[in-house]
Amino acid sequence: MTFPPSQNRAKQSNYSVLLCIHILFFILSTRVSAQSSPVFACDVKSNPGLSNFTFCNPAAEVGKRVEDLVGRLTLQEKIGFLVNSAGSVSRLGIPKYEWWSEALHGVSYVGPGTRFSSLVPGATSFPQVILTAASFNVTLFQAIGKVVSTEARAMYNVGLAGLTFWSPNVNIFRDPRWGRGQETPGEDPLLTSKYGSAYVRGLQDRDDGDKERLKVAACCKHYTAYDVDAWKGVDRYHFNAVVTQQDMDDTFQPPFKSCVIDGNVASVMCSYNQVNGKPTCADPDLLAGVIRGQWKLNGYIVTDCDSIDVFYNSQHYTKTPEEAAAKALLAGLDLNCGSFLAKHTEDAVKAGLVNESVIDRAIKNNFATLMRLGFFDGDPSKQLYGKLGPKDVCSSENQELAREAARQGIVLLKNSKGSLPLSPTTIKTLAVIGPNADVTKTMIGNYEGTPCKYTTPLQGLTALAATTYVPGCGNVACSSAQVDDAKKIAASADATVLVMGADQSIEAESRDRIDIFLPGQQQLLITQVANASKGPVILVIMSGGGMDVQFAKDNDKITSILWVGYPGEAGGAAIADVIFGFFNPSGRLPMSWYPQSYTDKIPMTNMNMRPDPATGYPGRTYRFYKGPTVYTFGDGLSYSSYNHKLVQAPKLVSFPLEETHVCRSSKCKSVDVVEESCQNLAFDVHLRVKNTGKMGGGHTVFLFSSPPSVHNAPQKHLLGFEKVFLEPQTEGLVRFKVDVCKDLSVVDELGSRKVALGQHVLHVGNLKHTLNVWI
Numbered sequence: 105m106t107f108p109p110s111q112n113r114a115k116q117s118n119y120s121v122l123l124c125i126h127i128l129f130f131i132l133s134t135r136v137s138a139q140s141s142p143v144f145a146c147d148v149k150s151n152p153g154l155s156n157f158t159f160c161n162p163a164a165e166v167g168k169r170v171e172d173l174v175g176r177l178t179l180q181e182k183i184g185f186l187v188n189s190a191g192s193v194s195r196l197g198i199p200k201y202e203w204w205s206e207a208l209h210g211v212s213y214v215g216p217g218t219r220f221s222s223l224v225p226g227a228t229s230f231p232q233v234i235l236t237a238a239s240f241n242v243t244l245f246q247a248i249g250k251v252v253s254t255e256a257r258a259m260y261n262v263g264l265a266g267l268t269f270w271s272p273n274v275n276i277f278r279d280p281r282w283g284r285g286q287e288t289p290g291e292d293p294l295l296t297s298k299y300g301s302a303y304v305r306g307l308q309d310r311d312d313g314d315k316e317r318l319k320v321a322a323c324c325k326h327y328t329a330y331d332v333d334a335w336k337g338v339d340r341y342h343f344n345a346v347v348t349q350q351d352m353d354d355t356f357q358p359p360f361k362s363c364v365i366d367g368n369v370a371s372v373m374c375s376y377n378q379v380n381g382k383p384t385c386a387d388p389d390l391l392a393g394v395i396r397g398q399w400k401l402n403g404y405i406v407t408d409c410d411s412i413d414v415f416y417n418s419q420h421y422t423k424t425p426e427e428a429a430a431k432a433l434l435a436g437l438d439l440n441c442g443s444f445l446a447k448h449t450e451d452a453v454k455a456g457l458v459n460e461s462v463i464d465r466a467i468k469n470n471f472a473t474l475m476r477l478g479f480f481d482g483d484p485s486k487q488l489y490g491k492l493g494p495k496d497v498c499s500s501e502n503q504e505l506a507r508e509a510a511r512q513g514i515v516l517l518k519n520s521k522g523s524l525p526l527s528p529t530t531i532k533t534l535a536v537i538g539p540n541a542d543v544t545k546t547m548i549g550n551y552e553g554t555p556c557k558y559t560t561p562l563q564g565l566t567a568l569a570a571t572t573y574v575p576g577c578g579n580v581a582c583s584s585a586q587v588d589d590a591k592k593i594a595a596s597a598d599a600t601v602l603v604m605g606a607d608q609s610i611e612a613e614s615r616d617r618i619d620i621f622l623p624g625q626q627q628l629l630i631t632q633v634a635n636a637s638k639g640p641v642i643l644v645i646m647s648g649g650g651m652d653v654q655f656a657k658d659n660d661k662i663t664s665i666l667w668v669g670y671p672g673e674a675g676g677a678a679i680a681d682v683i684f685g686f687f688n689p690s691g692r693l694p695m696s697w698y699p700q701s702y703t704d705k706i707p708m709t710n711m712n713m714r715p716d717p718a719t720g721y722p723g724r725t726y727r728f729y730k731g732p733t734v735y736t737f738g739d740g741l742s743y744s745s746y747n748h749k750l751v752q753a754p755k756l757v758s759f760p761l762e763e764t765h766v767c768r769s770s771k772c773k774s775v776d777v778v779e780e781s782c783q784n785l786a787f788d789v790h791l792r793v794k795n796t797g798k799m800g801g802g803h804t805v806f807l808f809s810s811p812p813s814v815h816n817a818p819q820k821h822l823l824g825f826e827k828v829f830l831e832p833q834t835e836g837l838v839r840f841k842v843d844v845c846k847d848l849s850v851v852d853e854l855g856s857r858k859v860a861l862g863q864h865v866l867h868v869g870n871l872k873h874t875l876n877v878w879i
């Protein structure tokens with residue numbers, strides 16, 4: 105989102121006019137922004153007549169209120185409610201509302217609905233999502249969402265924010281080159297589903313338990329199979345993702361399904377790309393069929409900005425703009441980020457391409473969402489969150505949670521004996537080197553807001569030891585490394601910390617990578633500094649996507665490697681906490697790290713998850729890929745060690761099929777997941793987990809399963825994960841409930857869920873347990 109399609113940029117002559125309008129608008133809007141009260145409808149205090157309207161009655165049913173409101177609008181007025189900068193109807197007491205706000209990992213200034221001012225100069229900036237996901241802590245995911253929605257409501261109350269936030273991003277991080285992988289929870293559908301639904305609940309759920317009303321409205325995006333931004337001349341505005349039904353149903357769709365069904369999300373955003381030849385925002389099967397029909401979305405479907413313009417102007421999917429408008433609305437779309445529907449819907453109606461009743465359906469979904477948010481309930485200060493204000497933004501608790509989230513996410517990838525943690529008593533001097541060692545904005549990634557404050561890695565480390573600092577490269581691109589000064593400080597310090605990696609100039613929206621090496625001469629700098637260092641060498645990689653750091657893994661002089669994602673406003677403090685052992689690292693990689701050779705072999709545009717032996721295509725993610733990796737999904741070390749013992753798990757699960765079932769007389773490879781025979785077919789897996797080390801720490805227990813190899817099933821997939829905290833030399837019991845038809849099933853070639861018959865191997869760490877599923 106955010107960027108207009110490329111052909112609009114060509115219209116240079118209009119640009120200066122636009123600029124003038126923008127400047128004028130800016131002057132006007134800064135005047136307006138002097139207001140510090142929220143935007144809301146049904147202000148009965150200043151207009152008592154409004155109290156007679158059913159739509160203004162908070163006690164009436166949402167359905168009735170919406171019906172009443174839509175019945176009072178003209179066609180032109182209705183069309184004004186189909187776009188993100190929604191219209192106003194003063195005779196009905198409805199002010200303008202801006203739908204577009206963002207809150208990916210903190211309240212963001214991206215999107216015109218939210219901004220900062222002297223009243224609220226910043227908001228808590230949590231780590232970029234890929235790092236938070238690495239914590240594998242579902243409680244944390246929801247806790248962050250809850251803080252973000254509190255800060256968002258506080259900002260709404262002083263006229264600085266909207267109520268509708270287009271976050272989270274639940275696309276699967278399928279290819280390490282994707283510039284937006286940083287925004288996602290990684291490559292695994294289960295982790296992504298758990299992250300998405302928990303973050304949505306954190307944003308939306310109210311403290312009074314009222315399920316119908318919303319604290320703020322979240323939005324799961326970008327629906328669907330969207331994960332190519334701009335790679336070797338292919339861009340998202342033109343890309344047609346060719347996806348098999350099988351990959352669709354067991355990889356790309358599950359996070360969206362979980363958002364709607366488990367998270368009860370108020371919105372889904374359709375993407376720019378096509379899926380199998382149809383723009384997602386014009387596909388009635390994907391929108392009306394799946395999201396609204398099968399999953400029963402309670403909320404609105406919105407376009408990316410502006411997907412309709414993109415499928416008309418860039419993809420030439422329809423002959424006329426009116427057809428494009430009609431196709432989107434008829435597919436089930438409710439709101440257009442952009443202005444396409446404002447411009448072309450009336451003519452589409454006049455041409456008979458779409459009926460007014462379809463527009464009614466769309467705006468009813470939009471209004472219903474605003475009603476659930478209290479927008480039509482009059483004065484917000486009288487409502488549940490009406491007392492929140494600037495004091496609730498950037499509170500010390502909220503900022504502490506940002507630091508805690510970064511600590512919980514940081515992944516220790518390599519740790520030679522005697523390296524980490526550094527002892528504050530023996531390490532008196534620290535050489536801090538690298539283009540990311542003293543960065544601020546780099547730490548908050550994209551879809552960011554102005555943070556409360558920053559602690560850079562250098563500041564975090566300097567608080568704990570005497571430091572010397574040399575950047576070593578002019579910026580992360582590091583076209584020429586300056587090694588001499590860096591070597592000098594490394595040679596005399598007790599330990600060396602190199603903070604390297606990427607930033608938005610390397611991987612970003614509209615910027616996919618071509619190679620996955622550390623940029624420029626970073627490798628040269630690292631190797632030379634490591635060789636010259638007196639003490640342990642800690643390589644810190646700040647990045648969204650994985651890097652080919654095989655050279656560092658193999659180099660004995662580099663004694664530790666940490667991956668810190670983009671760790672948010674308190675990232676530097678969290679890095680220092682981990683390096684000096686004030687926090688025991690417990691993060692695990694949410695995505696695999698490949699060698700550079702992977703990118704030479706695989707075009708980013710090949711969406712297939714499964715390997716193809718005929719072409720040598722190796723498949724994608726730990727679920728299917730069999731080739732070499734530098735690090736893989738779930739990797740991550742601790743300063744402690746943990747062992748697992750299986751306490752309880754069945755050896756046999758039998759399927760209660762009817763006597764007449766075809767699989768009773770002939771041999772079947774798998775059985776359909778039919779509700780009847782699946783009901784209550786579940787079992788428990790209990791594990792005893794012991795911290796055998798000297799330091800207390802968090803530990804994530806992963807339960808994987810390798811199903812029998814039928815239907816091109818994954819070689820391995822995650823059934824569940826549970827994070828526990830264990831004091832040294834103590835143990836805990838971890839319980840998983842495995843639902844046979846939900847968790848042990850695989851999707852077949854046609855997209856149907858099947859339980860494979862035969863041996864399923866459950867894995868936890870090195871532990872393996874064979875389970876026979878039979879009839």
Ligand SMILES: *[C@@H]1O[C@H](CO)[C@@H](O)[C@H](O)[C@H]1NC(C)=O
Binds near residue numbers: 153156
């Ligand atoms: C509301 O409606 C009632 C009955 O129609 C009318 O008597 C009253 O004046 C109206 N109130 C306002 C504030 O318009």
Ligand SMILES: *[C@@H]1O[C@H](CO)[C@@H](O)[C@H](O)[C@H]1NC(C)=O
Binds near residue numbers: 457459
């Ligand atoms: C519009 O409504 C009329 C009458 O119900 C119906 O016959 C027609 O097919 C509808 N047109 C579209 C494009 O839905």
Ligand SMILES: *[C@@H]1O[C@H](CO)[C@@H](O)[C@H](O)[C@H]1NC(C)=O
Binds near residue numbers: 632636
């Ligand atoms: C490491 O340093 C030594 C001298 O201290 C030098 O002889 C050697 O070539 C260096 N190795 C590398 C890989 O730079």
Ligand SMILES: *[C@@H]1O[C@H](CO)[C@@H](O)[C@H](O)[C@H]1NC(C)=O
Binds near residue numbers: 241243508827828829
């Ligand atoms: C998960 O996160 C929550 C919230 O920060 C925290 O209280 C809890 O201790 C974490 N769990 C583990 C096992 O680290």
